[in-house]
Amino acid sequence: MAEIDVTLAELTGFCDESVGKLNAVMTNAELLAVKEAVHAPSTPLATLQRAMRSIAPEDRPRIGAAVHEVRSRLEEAIDVNERRVNEVELAGRLRAEQDDIAAYLHPGRLRGTGALHLLTQTRMMLEDLFIGMGFVVAEGPEVETEWHNFEALNIPKFHPARANQDSFYLNYGEPESTLLRTHTSPVQIRLMQASELPIYAIVPGRVYRRDTPDARHTPAFHQLEALVVDKGITFANLKATIEAFTSAYFGPDIQARLRPAYFPFTEPSAEFEITCTVCKGLGCRTCSGTGWIELGGSGMVHPNVFAHVGIDPEVYSGFAFGFGIDRLVQMKVALGDMRILPENDLRVLAQMRGVL
Amino acid sequence: MKITLTWLAEFLDLGVLFEVDEAVRTGPSHPGVRQLVDAMNELGMVVEGVEHAPASLDGVVVAEVVSLEPIPGADKIRATLVNDGEGEPKSVVCGAWNFKVGDKVPWARPGVTLPTGMTLTERKMRGVVSLGMLCSPVEVGVSSEAGGLLILDPLTPPGVDFGAHFGLSDDIVFDLAIEANRPDANCVLGVARDLAAWLRIDFWSPEAPYSLEIIDDPKPSIDPEATDRLLIASLGGIETATFPLRLGRRLQLGGMRSISPVVDASNYVMLEIGQPTHPYDATSLGGGTIAARFARAGEEVVTLDGSTRALESSDIVIVDGNDQVVGLAGVMGGLATEVSDATTSVLLEAAHFPAGRIARTAKRLNARSEASARFERGTDPAILELAVTRIAELANLRIEGPIRCRIDAVRPAAPIEVRPARVGAILGHEPADELLNVLEPDGPLERIGFDIEQAGAIYRVTPPSFRPDVGSEIEVIEEIARHFGYQRITSTPLTVATTGGLTERQQLIRRLKQLLAGMGIFEAWSVTLVSPEERERTGGAGEPIELADPLVAQESELRQTLLAGLLRSLRTNVGRRLSPVALFEVGPVMQRWSVGGSMASDPSSEQNSLVQSALPNEGLRLGVLIEGAENSLVVIAPVLTAIERVFGLDGVLEVTGIDEELVGWPELHPGRRSQLRLGEKVVGVVGELHPRQIPDELIHLVEGRFGYLEMDFEALVASMHPIRRVEVPSVYTASTLDLSFAIRRDAPLEPLVDLIEEIAGELGADLGVFDRFRPTDDEEHLYVGLRLRLESDQGVITEGTVQSLIDTIDARAAALGAQLRRG
């Protein structure tokens, strides 16, 4: 039995030595080497485990308990040190992976997300504002017939108003029968021809005038037109609607006012002006010292226009008003020269990423 | 139109409101001036500018030339002595040559600052002392034309204050924008009349003298369609004609050139009362009379400006007694009968012409004038006598014999019935009765000259002869609103009877734009007008739709593809060394219908229901242009995928090769292009820009390649598949299978993808390309890695299932020329 006692002493020694080694390892590779040594077939532990059958029954509990204890101690030491080494290695890896987000915060102005054009953003804001008031959004073609663009709007040939809207006529159909629309108003005609009454609609869109480009005018620009046709619509309604729109879009400290004007397709007709947004009405260069800025035209739908589309002006009445969208953009973002817009310079477009 | 305050004050009792003298000294800031500006704005006579015009003539006196001597060695200037009524004659050196000893001229003393801004001094010229200056008409502000010194009336006493003696006062100039429907307001008289009614102050309407003798002179007869009222008068005394300096100053402030006393008087009267007239050299008129008729084809006339005008039968012309054309009626007189220095007798024409005819001739001949601008808006036929007598009076001319009325076929305006209820129904002011005060006796309309008669429940309103624009009830209602005051009309909130919102199509446009912006692409806004060269480069083989009269050759036709506009932007950005270019645009293209098939032509679609055959095929398209590395398909493909997913077109939109040019679509890199089809219809192209589309001069600046996608937006909307159900995914463990194939480089990938999807059947949950490379040792093949995810509702995917799928794929892919690379 002395042989086994000796072996037990060896077992304890082996265990203490192994635990010591395990506690000392610094890497998973070292740990693996120690683990292999611990699990090798030649260790005192393995020897005793193999010899268990040949041990006398009365000795088995004592020796079995010793083997069990050594095994537990070794497993625990492996477990603990495995976790310790993993932690150390993770910490080391994380240290090695150190990085700075600033390196990725400067992609260059032209990279990253794109943007909706300011004209689109402005148009959407305006559309949403009128949708909130109960209007629908209508559209029409940019190439129009002379009839829709002029004749039906009570602007016969040689009418002085045609001279103010110098047109791009097209070589399409009869001479001077088609043109690039000079205003969004022909869509009024299309709406009244096609829609059920009542109509509460806005018409945003691109229009064309044969003007030499300058800082404030490009041959193509954008308008937004509103048309209301219903029973009992009055000039007083027109006034209130323009006031509601201007205070919603520009803010409550901006007033609107109407003054007599002439448009062939409305009667009575009015220009509408708003408090100068630059000087808030005090007078400045933008408003030529008047405190007011002209925004657009408006009026009650002319009975002749109703006659062209077969609406009885004794039963229905209506109003229309319109203004330039580009002008609003220009006012909002202080854009000095409208001619840069069709260039689509990326440095300009990149400034459109924000919120208006 | 520019008019002055002192001129207005001749017709308007402004004195009850403010001191006019004080106002013209003070300038535009004077409260009285501000009140007038507000009133004119409120009445729709928009004040575009108010300027102070001080006479600046303090220290300018009348002087008599007492000697005139050459200066040795100087041939441009002479030495004069002038008598200014005080002490010794003064020495002045003068460069003008139109005067002689004994003439009375304005002399500006040293220290005076003239209206032109020049300050005078004492100086020596060629050794001769020169005190101040002898002045020309321009220098004292009475004319636009110099032509030497201003020679004054010989009876003017030397030494008198020049400005005071001739009534040249400070003034204020109003620049008014008069709307096309206000012919009456194109003159001082009309503005004064409107102001008088608004401000409720007295207005003095000038009238022709009662004693005026007018006789009918109906031969030769006149076509009443050409003119319905024509007066002619012989004016004598042309050799002693003058035009007051005071009025010359107003003409000058009004922006008119000075020509001669009779022409100046004619122009002055036009600005003052709105009636253009025309003076003829009477002796050059055959038969000593004039008539009006429509021109005959082939007739010509040389107008005052020297242009030879070819006439058409729609033009009204003035003819002489021999039926020879001597002028364009209401537009421009003829050169041959113009009043000149040799004229001994003047025949003055005052007429009323049909507005539309004058507008047409003036526009057709591009000959708009101050006269035509007034005639084409409509003039007052009742004011002709006044015009004639006023011209004679102002120019110091005699009317010789009676005024001859050549024709008078003017019909008086008919009364217009105005219903009080209608006034309220259109204007909506509360209380509505207040509006009717405008129609009351001594109300604004009556003060202007409307004849108003109450007949039971309605008003009969007869507009005055100077308001041809008022011919219907609604026009009277506008006049009521104007004189009631737009700003006084109450605001009544609208009760909107409809539910607002965007249509599905409009929402999809927004979604699409937001999607693309989110993908790093900027929305562009390009011109719709392009050049033929741009069309050549960017497709649209159809016959172009050209502008009849383009501003610039570079923008002479309508774009047929979006690339036309986007390519211009691409060049701009590349030229400015801006990259990477990433642009998209949603906008219309216009093609002739014959191009066919390539655009939305579904008559039921919202857009097209509006379009009639009278118009070209106009449809909304989407264009996307992105710069990528060596192969731009890598950057453009994700855009197409994203669009497919938004519109629910995964597996519906077919991407196939292009064998020949697609009419109406941009040409792309022949090896990197595909067409997009929905059923039989081509709805777009995708690929890489053709190298030819990058101009040579920019090539050295281009770093990458440009991916391009153009699609028919209308077709996308029409085929859109909305989200209808969300599938609950399998809970069993899935299996992922990586398949690597060698395929021929020129073979399409799509059939292989379709095949694998077909074989995987219900088990195939996802299939994607995860790798793609061109082996250097095999020029013919491309290696493509496909990852197939297998899922089942029934249970875990077994190894056996996977193996049998691989075997089937292996066997069938070979038939497509694709080899599964095992191992």
Ligand SMILES: [Zn+2]
């Ligand atoms: Zn301002």
